[in-house]
Amino acid sequence: MLFKIKGRVFSGMGKGKYYVGHPEYQRRFADALGYKPYPGTLNVKLNGKKEEELMVRLRSMKGIGIGGFTADGEPMSALICYQGRLKGEKVTILAIDVTHYNESVAELISPAYLRGEFGIKDGDEVEFEVESEDSSRPRQ
Numbered sequence: 001m002l003f004k005i006k007g008r009v010f011s012g013m014g015k016g017k018y019y020v021g022h023p024e025y026q027r028r029f030a031d032a033l034g035y036k037p038y039p040g041t042l043n044v045k046l047n048g049k050k051e052e053e054l055m056v057r058l059r060s061m062k063g064i065g066i067g068g069f070t071a072d073g074e075p076m077s078a079l080i081c082y083q084g085r086l087k088g089e090k091v092t093i094l095a096i097d098v099t100h101y102n103e104s105v106a107e108l109i110s111p112a113y114l115r116g117e118f119g120i121k122d123g124d125e126v127e128f129e130v131e132s133e134d135s136s137r138p139r140q
Helices: 015-021 023-033 049-059 114-118
Strands: 002-010 042-046 064-066 069-071 074-076 079-086 089-096 105-109 125-131
Touching: 002 049, 015 023, 015 105, 023 064, 023 079, 042 049, 042 125, 049 089, 089 114, 089 125
Parallel strands: none
Antiparallel strands: 002 042, 002 125, 042 105, 064 079, 069 074, 079 089, 079 125, 089 105
16 A cells, blocks of 8 residues: 655754664664664654544554664663655655654654755655555554
8 A cells, every 4th residue: 555645844853863873773773674774854744634644544554663672771662664755765654652743743764864865944845655564464
């Protein structure tokens, strides 16, 4: 099943850089996804209810699980990864168990620095595609 989701890019709180860049997450992303992501997330504020409903539906589908862990006494959240594309570039959409955002925000990672590669700025509208399996299969 192919989902096309639109939204506007915005700057977050900088926590994506810390977490995605953490050596243990980098190792786990490399093992699970086959690449080490650029340390940070591309934050996308979804355009409306239709997109939010697609994200909720996507999050109920099977993805690639990355377990939580503790690093230096700090709990690091488990998450589910969904493979997709943004302007032809490989991206992964994260469904993070513990996050500051609600269903109206998508957080994307990629091997590339997407803002730099495509000249994306805050306020720019982007569309990303996500390929997911049927929802009758449980989330892992």
